[in-house]
Structure formats: structure tokens, C-alpha cells
Amino acid sequence: MRTWEVRAPGPMATQPMVLVDRAVPEPAADELLVRVLACGVCRTDLHVAEGDLPVRRPGVVPGHEVVGRVEALGAAVTAHEVGDRVGVAWLRRTCGVCRYCRRGAENLCPDSRYTGWTDDGGYAEYATVPADFAYALPLGYSDESLAPLLCAGIIGYRALERASLPPGGRLGIYGFGGSAHLAAQVALARGATVHVLTRSEAARRLALELGAASAGPADGRPPEPLDAAILFAPVGTLVPVGLEALDRGGVLAIAGIHLSDVPVLSYERHLFYEREVRSVTSNTREDGRAFLAFAAEHPLRVHTTPYALDAADRALADLAADRVNGAAVLVV
Numbered sequence: 001m002r003t004w005e006v007r008a009p010g011p012m013a014t015q016p017m018v019l020v021d022r023a024v025p026e027p028a029a030d031e032l033l034v035r036v037l038a039c040g041v042c043r044t045d046l047h048v049a050e051g052d053l054p055v056r057r058p059g060v061v062p063g064h065e066v067v068g069r070v071e072a073l074g075a076a077v078t079a080h081e082v083g084d085r086v087g088v089a090w091l092r093r094t095c096g097v098c099r100y101c102r103r104g105a106e107n108l109c110p111d112s113r114y115t116g117w118t119d120d121g122g123y124a125e126y127a128t129v130p131a132d133f134a135y136a137l138p139l140g141y142s143d144e145s146l147a148p149l150l151c152a153g154i155i156g157y158r159a160l161e162r163a164s165l166p167p168g169g170r171l172g173i174y175g176f177g178g179s180a181h182l183a184a185q186v187a188l189a190r191g192a193t194v195h196v197l198t199r200s201e202a203a204r205r206l207a208l209e210l211g212a213a214s215a216g217p218a219d220g221r222p223p224e225p226l227d228a229a230i231l232f233a234p235v236g237t238l239v240p241v242g243l244e245a246l247d248r249g250g251v252l253a254i255a256g257i258h259l260s261d262v263p264v265l266s267y268e269r270h271l272f273y274e275r276e277v278r279s280v281t282s283n284t285r286e287d288g289r290a291f292l293a294f295a296a297e298h299p300l301r302v303h304t305t306p307y308a309l310d311a312a313d314r315a316l317a318d319l320a321a322d323r324v325n326g327a328a329v330l331v332v
């Protein structure tokens with residue numbers, strides 16, 4: 001099969017990835033072999049290729065938003081059939097026995113494994129996935145539009161849950177990329193009033209088109225106090241800005257893996273009246289299933305730009321340079 005591998009992590013200009021021929025992987029007893037139909041290109045893939053994330057598997061195949069067709073079953077798999085369309089996401093295995101796994105917080109499992117980082121992912125013609133971690137996918141979406149739901153969508157959904165938005169509440173969204181534009185649609189479908197705060201004019205237009213009540217600059221003030229807010233922009237200086245925009249009892253959830261330093265907070269100005277800051281770490285399978293079930297009931301608009309598998313390096317370079325409109329997706 002044709003597959004990309006990360007040969008020498010470094011800036012995209014140094015060509016850290018190469019396209020090679022490899023044998024089709026063998027699924028382990030509890031795994032599925034899938035033929036990749038589409039694979040989303042996520043910023044985390046860029047962190048893997050450029051070496052911002054430490055190397056966990058030399059020569060790893062990146063990609064963790066995989067839409068595939070089941071091609072073969074491991075010997076112990078009973079719950080899937082050849083020909084099923086399934087999704088493969090970032091969280092790939094958890095230990096199942098640690099204190100976090102046992103209390104339903106498998107996103108915090110210290111022994112978890114990840115697609116496209118600790119194990120090979122979907123920038124390839126075939127990939128494997130533990131059967132218990134493969135998602136059933138909603139009908140009514142193309143392969144290309146499903147791919148970004150598997151990371152951007154699921155993480156945005158978890159961030160929205162972590163923000164504890166009350167029914168019919170007022171939500172602020174700071175930064176409006178792939179994950180945010182999906183989370184906004186979930187909140188709007190649930191009856192929220194959404195205010196978007198982002199520096200990009202095009203993103204502000206998209207926000208209003210999707211039904212946001214207002215869209216203004218990232219460091220601006222929303223037109224009314226917020227019951228909850230989600231910070232998608234990786235910008236720590238927006239933490240006090242978001243906290244000041246909260247109403248009493250409001251929650252600010254920080255969605256990203258990376259955030260620049262948070263400035264000193266004032267207890268009175270930013271936290272008193274039971275305002276809270278929460279981080280968001282990966283997701284559980286339950287989050288993934290809940291989000292995909294939601295997507296099945298409420299058609300989401302997913303903005304994508306297709307690339308051929310051969311052009312994965314170009315897709316990542318475009319992402320690094322902010323040249324991608326919507327989510328980049330490899331269509332295999």
C-alpha cells in the first residue's frame with residue numbers, strides 16, 4: 001500500500017514526511033483492518049510531523065480522522081462486519097483498569113494510545129483500529145465531510161459539555177476554526193444564543209451565516225454577559241478577557257492542547273461570583289458516540305478542502321501557513 005511516514009520530524013519546509021510503499025498491516029485479534037476512504041488533516045498531525053510532539057513511534061503514519069470501510073476482522077472480533085463504514089479517531093486504546101478508566105474518565109488514562117502518534121494512522125491506503133474504539137458513522141454525510149467530525153467535532157463537543165452551558169443560555173466562542181464552527185452548530189441546535197469573538201473577518205461572516213447572534217473581534221466584549229464560554233484560540237491572554245465576559249456562575253472551558261501562558265488573574269475581577277476555568281483533555285468514547293448520534297439527528301455543515309493522498313505534505317504545509325479554507329481532508 002502507499003503510505004506516508006514521518007521520517008525526520010522538523011518544519012514542513014524540510015520535508016519531514018515521505019510517501020513509501022509498505023505491506024498492508026495485519027489486524028491484531030481485537031482489531032479491524034480498514035481501507036481508508038478519507039482522512040482529515042488536523043493541527044495535531046502537524047505537531048507530529050514537525051516534532052512539537054515527542055516521537056513515540058519512529059516512522060509513524062500520521063492521521064487520526066479516518067473514515068474507512070472494514071476490509072478484514074481480527075480473529076476475536078464479533079461486533080463488526082466486513083463492509084461497514086467506520087471512523088477511527090485519536091483515542092485508540094485505554095487500559096480499562098486504572099482509577100480514571102473505572103470512573104468513566106478514560107480520556108485521562110495514563111496508559112492510553114493514540115492513532116497517528118503512538119500507532120500508525122490514516123495517511124495511507126489501509127489502517128488498523130481496535131474494534132472497541134471504532135465508531136459507527138451517521139448516514140447522510142460524505143466520507144469527506146465525516147472526517148473532520150472525528151477530531152474537530154468530538155473535541156468541540158466535549159468542550160461544550162465542559163462549559164456546562166445551561167439550557168437556552170448565552171455562549172461565547174473565542175476563535176472560530178474547524179472545531180469551533182461545529183461546536184457552535186451543536187449549541188445553536190440546542191437553543192443557545194451564541195456570540196463569536198475572533199480576529200478573522202471570514203470566520204466572523206461564517207459565524208453569522210451559521211446563526212450566531214453576534215460576531216466581533218477576539219479581544220472585544222460580547223453584547224451581553226455569558227453563561228459559558230469556550231476558548232478555542234491557543235491564546236492565554238484571552239483567559240482573563242473571557243472570564244470578565246462571564247456572568248455570575250459562568251464557566252470558561254479551554255479547548256486546546258496548547259495554550260500560551262495565562263497572565264496573572266485577579267480574584268475579584270476574574271473569578272469571584274463562582275466563575276470557573278476548566279481545561280479539556282482529549283475525549284472519551286462516550287463523547288464520540290454522543291456527538292456522532294447528535295450529528296445523525298442534526299445535519300451539520302462541514303467546511304472542507306479535499307487533497308489527494310499524494311498531496312498530504314502540501315495539505316500540512318498549507319495548514320501550517322493558514323492557507324486552508326475549512327478543514328483539509330485527504331480523499332484516498
Ligand SMILES: [Zn+2]
Binds near residue numbers: 094097098099101110
Ligand atoms: Zn486507564
Ligand SMILES: [Zn+2]
Binds near residue numbers: 042043044045064151
Ligand atoms: Zn485532531
